[in-house]
Amino acid sequence: MLRRALIVGNWKMNGLLEGALELGEGIQAGLAEREGRKVICEVVICPPFIALHPLNERLGGSSLKLGGQNMSAEGMGAHTGEISGLMLRNVGCRYVLLGHSERREMYGETDALVAKKTAVAFQDGLNPIVCLGEKEAERDGGQTLEVVAAQLEAVIPSLPEPLSQRQKLVVAYEPVWAIGTGRNATPEQAQEVHGFLRERLVDLLGEKVGNRIRLLYGGSMKPGNAAALLTQPDVDGGLIGGASLKVSDFLAIIDALPS
Numbered sequence: 148m149l150r151r152a153l154i155v156g157n158w159k160m161n162g163l164l165e166g167a168l169e170l171g172e173g174i175q176a177g178l179a180e181r182e183g184r185k186v187i188c189e190v191v192i193c194p195p196f197i198a199l200h201p202l203n204e205r206l207g208g209s210s211l212k213l214g215g216q217n218m219s220a221e222g223m224g225a226h227t228g229e230i231s232g233l234m235l236r237n238v239g240c241r242y243v244l245l246g247h248s249e250r251r252e253m254y255g256e257t258d259a260l261v262a263k264k265t266a267v268a269f270q271d272g273l274n275p276i277v278c279l280g281e282k283e284a285e286r287d288g289g290q291t292l293e294v295v296a297a298q299l300e301a302v303i304p305s306l307p308e309p310l311s312q313r314q315k316l317v318v319a320y321e322p323v324w325a326i327g328t329g330r331n332a333t334p335e336q337a338q339e340v341h342g343f344l345r346e347r348l349v350d351l352l353g354e355k356v357g358n359r360i361r362l363l364y365g366g367s368m369k370p371g372n373a374a375a376l377l378t379q380p381d382v383d384g385g386l387i388g389g390a391s392l393k394v395s396d397f398l399a400i401i402d403a404l405p406s
């Protein structure tokens with residue numbers, strides 16, 4: 148298998164600690180049931196920061212992995228209110244979401260900042276999941292491929308040299324107009340962009356690495372549309388927001404992966 152499927156839940160700023168523990172344990176129980184039946188994909192949850200340590204204590208050693216929703220571009224030190232990559236690693240995270248459109252739009256994160264965070268994530272031993280995608284006006288203006296190409300190219304200089312490390316980059320294509328709106332990209336629209344991103348990755352990094360980097364689709368993925376999206380040849384998994392907050396919906400999306 149060239150690329151192992153990856154399903155990531157982005158819980159955003161939802162829930163309190165008890166709810167987060169219940170949700171994480173519910174997902175883990177569902178995965179444990181499935182593990183006996185078929186080869187399972189890789190599953191990551193990205194809870195709010197305060198839930199990471201207690202979830203790591205309860206889930207540590209299980210197949211369910213943890214990710215941060217964001218991290219600082221700086222190392223440890225005088226950065227009030229920030230969370231470093233090493234801190235995320237320290238509470239069991241293997242992944243970190245970077246450049247989510249909500250961070251880009253609401254908190255002014257630029258391509259340059261996302262690139263800096265990508266470099267720091269690799270240095271700190273985290274696998275970055277770099278989010279990119281076009282706004283509605285950009286799609287309407289026919290600029291989708293140009294926009295995602297620029298966002299992708301911005302992070303390439305941040306990748307470490309060894310090929311074994313570079314291929315740990317994950318890219319999530321999330322059209323901004325589809326996030327939290329209930330309007331998903333059609334499978335054809337998703338494949339068009341994913342196929343283009345795959346070609347760019349191969350051009351920029353060579354066949355070996357370009358063909359191994361996983362491309363996730365995100366934007367109103369639900370149990371009802373997951374199978375059609377996840378069976379596209381260059382869609383290697385999903386980044387799920389709203390539907391990751393309900394155990395049965397999240398597990399139904401995992402079940403929709405082609406076996």
Ligand code: PEP
Nearest residue numbers: 326327365366367388389
């Ligand atoms: C997201 O926030 O990354 C996302 C894909 O959200 P939703 O699934 O709710 O559209």
